[in-house]
Amino acid sequence: MKTTETRTSAAVTRAxxxxxxxxxxLVALGxxxxxxxxxYGALVGTAISVGVFAFGAFAVDAVSRLMPAASLLFAMVTYTFQVLLMALAFVALNRSGLLDDGLSRNWLGGAIIAGAFVWIAVQIRLSTTARIPAFQGPSEGGAR
Incomplete structure (x- = not known):
């Protein structure tokens, strides 16, 4: 692998x-x-946050490798699905009664928000510092 090639899955794993x-x-602090x-609320919030973001990021990465032209459309559909999945998770937790007895709503929400901010910050940092070639030179398979 060249220094100009990127590994999106490694960036997703780091995030x-x-x-x-x-x-x-946050679980320990809570x-x-x-x-x-x-x-428990922070633990469930962390699991939801990391699970939803990882699913979306790995799915978009896989599609962008297979069909680059469809990656933006798939990213938008995946984002919509992530929002719906998060809403369904909250509805399920609310209806189960866990938010009233076993889980703290505030710590659950705080863990989700913290997870989202950290995920986004790491993704932005890794994306902006990645070395992505702007063109291919003749020795890399371009026209001669």
Whole structure:
């Protein structure tokens, strides 16, 4: 692999690890500050956040490798699906009664928001510092 080639899956993995690390930090903080319901809420929020973002990022990455022309359309459809999936997760948690008894709503929401911000920040950092070639030279398979 050349230094100009990028590995999107590695960037997604780094973003997932960073969001997971921040989420687990919130689980520990919630457990110390507010008890087990806060820790469980932060844990579920971290799982939802990392799961939804990882699913979308890996799916868009796979489609962009197979059909680059369809990647923008698929990214928009995936984003819509992620929003619906997040809403369904909240509805399911609300109807199950877990948000009233076993999980702290505030810590769950905070973990999702923190996971989203960390994920986006890592993705932006890795995307803006990636070395992506603007053109192919003659020795790389271009016209001679």
């Amino acid at each position: 997932a690890v960073a969001a997971l690390a921040v989420g687990l930090g 457990g110390v500050v507010s008890g087990s319901t806060a820790a």
